[in-house]
Amino acid sequence: MIKAAIVGGTGYTGVELLRLLANHPDVELKVITSRSEAGTAVADMFPNLRGQVDLKFSEPDPAKLAECDVAFYATPHGVAMEGARALLEAGVRVVDLGADFRIQDIPVWEQWYGMSHTTPDLVKEAVYGLPEVNRDAIKDARLIACPGCYPTATQLGYLPLIENGLIDSRRLIVDAKSGVSGAGRKASVGTLMCEASESMKAYAVPGHRHQPEISERLSLVAGHKVGLTFVPHLTPMIRGIHATLYSTITGDVGDLQTLYEERYADEPFVDVMQPGSHPETRSVKGGNVCRIAIHRPQGGDTLVVLSVIDNLVKGASGQAIQNMNLMFGLNERAGLNIVPLMP
Amino acid sequence: MIKAAIVGGTGYTGVELLRLLANHPDVELKVITSRSEAGTAVADMFPNLRGQVDLKFSEPDPAKLAECDVAFYATPHGVAMEGARALLEAGVRVVDLGADFRIQDIPVWEQWYGMSHTTPDLVKEAVYGLPEVNRDAIKDARLIACPGCYPTATQLGYLPLIENGLIDSRRLIVDAKSGVSGAGRKASVGTLMCEASESMKAYAVPGHRHQPEISERLSLVAGHKVGLTFVPHLTPMIRGIHATLYSTITGDVGDLQTLYEERYADEPFVDVMQPGSHPETRSVKGGNVCRIAIHRPQGGDTLVVLSVIDNLVKGASGQAIQNMNLMFGLNERAGLNIVPLMP
C-alpha cells in the first residue's frame, strides 16, 4: 500500500482527494494537514466522509510527511514551493495541485502570481502532469505540476488540431464556463449562493492566470508561440467546466472526427463523442473524464470544439491521482473507475 | 456472477441502478428493457455511462429475463404485478422498486393507486425491503417490495421511538422535503427548471400515497394503528429527502442519543450523528446512507428527529441493491461503498 499525505486538506480539492482516495485499492491515507483545523476530525468538517475516513487534520509535520510515499499539495500557490524540496530529498514524491510548478517561464509566473518564486530549479525538474501529453515523463517524475482546470479542458480539446498544424494558432479563442467550486471554499461575498446562483458573468477578461499556462503549453506543442484569447465565465452550478474552443482552419483538415478518435483511442479518460454531440458537464460530474465533441458549423472554416470536465476531478484531484498511479506503476484507472452522478 | 435484469430502465431509478451495478463486483448486468427505447444504447441516453455500460435497451422478453438470477422493476406501479409471477416461477428473484407490493392492505392500495390489484397473493408473499427491520426475511425472500423514498427516511427516523413506545404514536407529524428527481424523468410542466427551481411548495397535502405505506408499517411496529400527518414538499434541488419528524413524548424517555446509537450500531447504512447535529441532504448525495439526528428543543416534550437520504439511492436503487445483496448472501455493502459527492 502506498502511504499518502495531503497537505492543506480543507478546500474542495482536498475533500475531493479524500473522496477518491477513500476507495483507492492501493493507497492508505496517513496524514492530512491543516493549520487552522488541526485536531478536527475530517468527517466532522466533511460529513459525506463519515464512516469512510477516520482521520484528523494535523499540524504540518515534516517528519510525518517524510514517512509517506507521496504528498499531495492542495494548497494556495506559494506553499508547495516552500515545502517540496525537503520532501523530495526525503524520497517522497510530490504532486502539486496548485500553481507553483505549472509555468516554466519564471518571470511570467512571478508576474501573474504576484510573488517571487523561491525554487526555480524545481520548476525545471517538475513534470507537467497532463498524462495525455507527458505520460512517460510522469512515470519517472519525482515532482508533478498538475495542470489547472481550464488548461486541462482547453489543451485536451485543442491538442489534435495543434499537433497536426491544422489551425491558425495565432488566433485561438477560448470561451470557458466554470462552476462555482472553481473559486474554492473560502468565505467571500462573490460566491455566496445569493450572488452567484441564477446569474452568469464573465470575469478576469483583462487577464487570467490560466491564460499564460495554456499559452506556454500549447506553444510547446505548436512549436511556436500561440496567440490565445481566454475568457472565463462564472456559471451557476457547483461543478463542471465547459470550454468552447474556437479556431480557424488553415487548409484542408480531413476527417476531424477520425483524427480525434485516433488521437485519444488509448486514453482511458478522454471520450471523443459521436459527431454532432453536445457534451453536458453533468455527464462528467464526479468522474475523471474529459468528453469532447468537434463541430464545423455549416462547413465553414471556423471550428468549434466542445470540451467538458469536472473541474474538481479531471481538472484537479482525479488527475492528481491519475498522475500518482502512473508514478507508482499502478493501473492508471485504479481508484478512478467512477460513474459520474446523473441526474 | 449474478446475472441481473432491469425492467424499465429509462427513468431516474433505472439510470441509478445502472450507475451502481456498473461497479458492483458480483453482478453482471445482462438485460435492460424499455419499450420506447428498444435498440438505443444505454450510454446514448445517459452519457454519464459512456465507457462504463455497453448495453442496449431491449423489448421486454420473458425468455431473456428468465435467464437472469434477479430482475429489478424500475417501473410505474401496475407493471411489476403483471410480470412478477412468471419470473418467480422461472426461479428469478424479483426486486420491485415501484409500489405494487408495498402495502399489505389491498383495498387501501387500490384506493390510493387507482387500479385493481391483480396479484394479491404476491403481496402477501412479498417482503418489505427495509433491511433495518426485515433483514432475515429479506435473505429468504423471492420477492421484495422496496420501500418508497419518504417511507424509508421516515421509518428509520421514528423506529427507535416507536419500538420502545416512547411517543404518542397517534399524533405523528412528518414534514418531508424532497428534491425534484422524486417526480421522475417524464416531460411535465411542473418539474421544468423554470417552474421548480427557486421555489418551495408543499404538495398533496390532502393525501399522498406514501402516507398509508408509512402508516401501515409503523402500525406494525407500534402494535396498534398510528396516526400520521404527512406533508411532502417539493424542494429546489435534484436529489435528497429531508424528513423532519415531530412527536410528543409520553413520559421519561431516557437518553435518546444512546437509544438511537445502540439501535443502529450494527447497521451499515444508518448513521446516527452527534448530539446537536443538523444533517444536510448533500452529505448523502449519491451514497446509500441515512443520516439521523435527534433533538429535544429546550428540553420540552416535543421531539424533532431529522433524517436525510438520497431518494434515488437509500430511497430507491441503492436500497434495492442492498436487498439483492442480502438475498444472494453477498456482503451487504457490496457495490454500495460509495462516498457521497460533496460539494
Add this chain to the structure above:
Amino acid sequence: MIKAAIVGGTGYTGVELLRLLANHPDVELKVITSRSEAGTAVADMFPNLRGQVDLKFSEPDPAKLAECDVAFYATPHGVAMEGARALLEAGVRVVDLGADFRIQDIPVWEQWYGMSHTTPDLVKEAVYGLPEVNRDAIKDARLIACPGCYPTATQLGYLPLIENGLIDSRRLIVDAKSGVSGAGRKASVGTLMCEASESMKAYAVPGHRHQPEISERLSLVAGHKVGLTFVPHLTPMIRGIHATLYSTITGDVGDLQTLYEERYADEPFVDVMQPGSHPETRSVKGGNVCRIAIHRPQGGDTLVVLSVIDNLVKGASGQAIQNMNLMFGLNERAGLNIVPLMP
C-alpha cells in the same frame, strides 16, 4: 415628498429598500449610510440600480439623518437601539428592520441576542409593525419594530385560528423553510453556493431567535402563553419563506376557508387562496404579499396551514414601507403594487 434615510444599506434588506423606494411615488431617498462603503456609489455595489438610484453611501451623520422624515434601520441588532433616540427627538420617524424592538420582554431579548438592551423604554414605545394586527397603532407610531421574516409568515398563518381559540395553542409546530438570502450578505462559508445549493438542512433546532418573538406575539393574541416548536430550514433558493404550520383543533372549527377569507378580506397584502391550494414561494417573489392556504388532511383533527412570503419584501423591506405608508397617511399600497416575478 417624504425624505427618507437608510441606515446600513449594504445588505440585502438595504438593496431591497432601494429597489422599492426608487419607484415609490411619495418618497425621496436622501441618505444611505455605510461605514465600510462611504463614498461608493450605490449603483456600483448594486448594478441592478444603475440608472435608477444616483446616490452614494455616506458615513452615518446624525445631522443629515435628522433632516429626514423617516429613517429605516437595515442594520444588525444593536445598532438601531443606539441611534433611534436622537432621531426620534429630532422628529424623525424610525422603522427598524432589525430585531432591537421586536420583543417586549427585555430579559428574553437579552438572552437570545446576547447583549444588554440599552433603551428598554423605547422597546415599550415601539409598535410591532404587523399591519394586519396593529394597523391603528402603527398610524400613530414614532418607532416601528418590523417583524422578523419567519414571524410574519407564521403569525399571518395562525392568526385566525388563535384569535378564535380554535386550536390547542400549547402545541403549535412551525416547520419553516427559508431561502438563503435570510442569512444576509456577508462572507461566510455556510452560505456559499457550493455549500448551500443542492442541499436542504434544518438549523438552530435547539433554539432560534424568532421563536421567542413568535411566541410572545401569539401569546398576546391567545391571551395566554402559547407553546411553540419552531424548526427553520435552509432551502436552496435565494428568496422565499414557506411556513408549514401544524396545529390540533380543540372542537368544531366550522368553515375555516370562510374564516380566513373574512379575516383578511380587507387586507391589501394577504391572499387567502382557494381550498386545496399549495402556494409556491415563487408566486410572491419580489412582491409584498403573503399567500395562505388552509388544509385539514382527510378531515382529521390536525390542521395544516401553508403560508408563503418573500422574506426580503413582506418579510422585511416591503413591510417596512407598508408601515411607513401607514405612519405618513399614504395609500398603504403606494410603491408596493408589484407583480411578483415568475418564472
Add this chain to the structure above:
Amino acid sequence: MIKAAIVGGTGYTGVELLRLLANHPDVELKVITSRSEAGTAVADMFPNLRGQVDLKFSEPDPAKLAECDVAFYATPHGVAMEGARALLEAGVRVVDLGADFRIQDIPVWEQWYGMSHTTPDLVKEAVYGLPEVNRDAIKDARLIACPGCYPTATQLGYLPLIENGLIDSRRLIVDAKSGVSGAGRKASVGTLMCEASESMKAYAVPGHRHQPEISERLSLVAGHKVGLTFVPHLTPMIRGIHATLYSTITGDVGDLQTLYEERYADEPFVDVMQPGSHPETRSVKGGNVCRIAIHRPQGGDTLVVLSVIDNLVKGASGQAIQNMNLMFGLNERAGLNIVPLMP
C-alpha cells in the same frame, strides 16, 4: 387608454407581458387568448398575478381582437403570419414576439423554420423592432417583428463596432449563454430541473435559427454580408442571456469606451458600463435593459464585448412594450421603469 390583446398567453413571454402590462399606466388589457386554456382565469395558471390581473383566457375571436388597438402575438412561429393581416386591416397594430416577420429573406426563413411563409408581403412591411436601430420606422409601423433574444443582445453589443467599420465582420464569433426560460413553458425532458440544472452545454452548434437573423441584420448595418459563428449554450438559471462577442480589429479603433457611450447616450434601455466591468445577468433580471462592457484583453487585436439582457424582458416582452410605446407616441419608458430584482 390603449386597449391591448395578447394572442397565446400561456407561455413565458405571455405571462411576462401580463406582468408588465398590469402596471402600465396607459394600457388596458382587454383580451388574452389561449385555445387550450379558454375559460381558465389567468391568475389560476399564474398565481403571481393573483390580485393584479382579473381576466380569463378566451378562445381567439377575431371580432374581439379587432376591437383592440394593439395585439401582441406571443405564439410559436406560424401563428402570427396567419392572423396578422385581418387585424391590420381592422386597424389593429400588431407586435409579433415570435419569428414570423424577423427575416426578410423568405427562402432563408423557410429553410430555418421548416414551413412555407404565407404572407411574404407582410414580412416586407414589418419593421424590425429594435428601437436602437429603427426607432423612427417603429413609430410609423403597423406591424412589428420583435427581435429574438440572442439577436437583441448580440446586435446591441456589436452595433458601434460594425457601424463604424472597426472590425473584421467576416469573422464574428458569438458565444451566447441563455437561461432555461428561453426554451419556453412546454413539457419536455430536456428542460426538466433534473436535466438542466447543475449542468452547462452548448446546443445547436451546427445551426440555430437566430444565426440567420443576426446575420441578416448585421449585414444591413455593415453594408455587406457578415460572417458569423454563433454558439448558444443552455445555462442553469431561469432568466438571462450573456452574449460574449469576439471580433478582430482591422486598424486603429480609437477610444472604444467613448464610442459606445456616445452611441448609446440617448438610449433609455442600453447601459454602457464602466471600463473593466463584467456585467452579470442578474443585474438585469426583470428589467428592460441591456448592459454592455467592452474589453480589449492585453491591448491585443481581439475585442471582447460582454452584453447581457433578461431574455424575457429586453429580449422579448419588455422590448415588445417598448415598441408599442413608440408606435402609440407614449413615453418610451412607460411601464418599463422597473428595477431589476437582486438578489
